[in-house]
Amino acid sequence: MKALLLGNAAVTRGAYEAGARVVSSYPGTPSTEITEEAIKYDELYVEWAPNEKVAAETAIGASISGARAMTCCKHVGLNVMADPVFTASYTGVNGGLVIAVADDPGMHSSQNEQDSRHYAKAAKILMLEPADSAECKEFTKQAFELSERFDTPVFLRLTTRISHSQSLVELEERTGGELKDYNKDPAKYVMTPANAIKRHVVVEERSKAETAFAEATELNTVEDNGAKLGVIASGITYQYAKEALGDKANYLKLGVVWPLPEKKIADFAAKCETVYVLEELDPFIEEHCKALSLKVIGKEAFTMLGEYSPNLIRKVILGEAVEETPAADIPVRPPVMCAGCPHRGTFYVLKKLGLTVAGDIGCYTLGSAPPLSSIDTTVCMGASVSAAHGMAKARGEDFAKKLVSVIGDSTFIHSGITGLIDVVYNKGIHTVIILDNSITGMTGHQDNPTTGKTIRGEATKQTDLKLLCKAVGIDSVRIADPFDVKNFEKIVKEETAKDEPSVIIAQRPCALLKTVKYTGRAVITDKCRDCKVCMKAGCPAITLRDGRPYIEPTQCNGCGLCVNICPFGAIEKEDA
Amino acid sequence: METKSIMIVGVGGQGTLLASRIIGNTVIAEGYDVKVSEVHGMSQRGGSVVTYVRYGEKVWSPVVDKGGADLILAFEPLEAMRALPYLKKGGKLIVNTQQIDPMPVITGAKEYPAGLCDTLKEQADTAVIDAASLALEAGTIKAVNVVLIGVTAKNSAIAKEKWIESLKTTVPPKFLDVNLKAFELGFAAG
Secondary structure (H helix, E strand, O other): OEEEEEHHHHHHHHHHHOOOOEEEEOOOOOOHHHHHHHHHOOOOEEEEOOOHHHHHHHHHHHHHOOOOEEEEEEHHHHHHHHHHHHHHHHHOOOOOEEEEEEEOOOOOOOOOOOOOHHHHHHHOOEEEOOOOHHHHHHHHHHHHHHHHHHOOOEEEEEEHHHHOEEEEEEOOOOOOOOOOOOOOOHHHHOOOHHHHHHHHHHHHHHHHHHHHHHHHOOOEEEEOOOOOEEEEEOOHHHHHHHHHHHHHEEEEEEOEEEOOOHHHHHHHHHOOOEEEEEOOOOOHHHHHHHHOOOOOEOOOOOOOOOOOOHHHHHHHHHOOOOOOOOOOOOOOOOOOOOOOOOHHHHHHHHHHHOOEEEOOOOHHHHHHOOOOOOOOEOOOOOHHHHHHHHHHHHHOHHHHOOEEEEEEHHHHHHHHHHHHHHHHHOOOOOEEEEEEOOOEOOOOOEOOOOOOEOOOOOEOOOOOHHHHHHHOOOOEEEEEOOOOHHHHHHHHHHHHOOOOOEEEEEEOOOOOOOOOOOOOEEEEOOOOOOOOHHHHHOOOOEEEEOOEEEEOOOOOOOOOHHHHHOOOOOEEEEOO | OOOEEEEEEEEOOOOHHHHHHHHHHHHHHOOOEEEEEOOOOHHHOOOEEEEEEEEEOOOOOOOOOOOOEEEEEEOOHHHHHHHHHHEEEEEEEEEEOOOOOOHHHHOOOOOOOOOHHHHHHHHOEEEEEOHHHHHHHHOOHHHHHHHHHHHHHHOOOOOHHHHHHHHHHHOOHHHHHHHHHHHHHHHHHO
16 A cells, blocks of 8 residues: 655654664654654554653663664754764664654754764764655665664664655555563673773674675665766755756665765766766765765765755756746745744843843744844753853853843753753852743644653653752742733843842743634724834734734734733734 | 646645645545655744645656746745746746735835735736635635635646545545535636
8 A cells, every 4th residue: 555655754654664662752853753653553652752862762772672663853863862872883782773863954944954974974873865755664674674683773864855755655564573582781781891892893893794785785776877977866866866867867876875885886986977976965975985086076066055956956967057037036934933922922021121042942942033033042952051051150140130041841851951950050140931831842742741741642740840940959930921021021030130040930831732722813902002012022913004003813813912012001802 | 747846835824734735645646656845843933835746657856946836826925926936937826815924024124015916927827816715705714725725726637526535535524515615616716
């Protein structure tokens, strides 16, 4: 039976068919759906972990104990899990272990454009890269096989266009993946220096065997069209090349992107007059070719930036320019916080108070955009609390009292809590605002330890944010509704003025949650004095009509924030 | 058959993703190879969203390049204008008249271009559809995307019945009647 599947869903299907038993991940676009899809299969134990490091360690433990296991992350999530992954390369596996990592060329939903293939080389871990959904499924199954065959974790590298495009997949039965015996084996799994020294020898031997495999495997295919032009590509760039060049080129399609098959590449290059390496982001394959003294063309003709496209390949390789209608000079449409977003109240107040705001990763990063323009810094998950701490230490108490960090509930659990412990331990004094919207928002509503539900929607113990902050030594923890702007402003003023660290939990659920039922809509009445204060909230429903504020009824969800903001009581709620 | 490319553009939250999936399911039922490319994550938050459906004997790239779209289905006029460079020469543009101001317009930094639908008509073979009114006529404003699917069906080489079958498998049964009505209204307007 064939099905139209998202690349990510096909990876999940592959794990299911391969007999995987455990999936543990932290959400991150464009990888999230791999784990979300796993709840469709009763045979899989699946969980959202508090962060990628915990997820990877859970998968590693499951593998050591004999189960086929998988962890999935976005490229920057791999940074978080890098520590256990590098050493898991030394321990190897018992049940197959697959690490699916999705890069985001073009940064559709990311803070950087790093290339995960470097991790494969650095950690000496086999890496496969599928080029469509059918391959997503097939390569995932192969990854489990190879993991057990070579006693190594295996990376499955995806990119946004592979993860988030749907194509046809042949569905098969689940076979294999029986729980293997667990035998205590400290020489293999206890990485003391004495043991690790011996395991490193194994890793180097394994790399040689994997290279021999890469030379022989059908995952790396040559398509000889009798052309003078040769293309070396993997993943999405293979599809772009086929689209642009058809049979005008010979292809070496690499399904194994680490280790690289040196002989196969050299043989392919020798048969072509001109060879292009087509790869998004870094010149990973290209540098390898050049180290082999092969004459290939790569980044000097293409780009390190963003995504490739068939048109780009046509232009560079064939010299064909496509006739295009020039782009019109029209207003951009950046993403915005939704109507009813609880974060809007928080940032409205922070902007009004003119505070320095160390931000974090989530929907609320949009608090950096006009008109709220509140956020000063965004680096990575958890960096708000610790970066603000560094700012406060560097610039002193006066600065610290005009400074807050803002971090979402899920992000706080992910890696904000360690920063908060640092603040307490080292006598920092700034105020941390936890934006508790009852869900992991940006990645599309995943449960987390603060929601009281598992990924399968089962009730579980709920991490109490207030108790948690108290437990690490924050004496002043207050809960406030960011839509009650007057009170919220008062609390922020009081807490930032204190000579001690404090936490404000800004509590209001995401407006897109099904449990949130705002009714009616806001309308601007005759009392409006055209001060336009309501427009400072940056609500997509409040716009100008004939120069005056107007609330677009189809956009308004009746959240009522603007009613609280209007200084003249000129906005009222009415039934929709 | 040469690969056909459809581009669906709109504003995050308008239901473009569902539209692209309905179109995808319809062309699969016709026995074509198909690729549907979606956008998830940050850009969904009220930003410009673009999805692609490509189908034919064998589809390679899941994305549509500039100058490559046979059909652009635009849920919003400004997004239609933004997508215009992607339309193939002689391609068809379907545009919903419902204007949604982007944040630079809301803050007053930019103006929403006047007379966009007329400009679009001058530049391309354009069908202008008031999908919101038709959806309301069908019974719910939420059926805007199905109205536009109806318009798309009218402009496709695929039989109307196939579209209706696909709709039946995608839409929850209790909303089927209103959606079928929305589809018919869109089909008639296309």
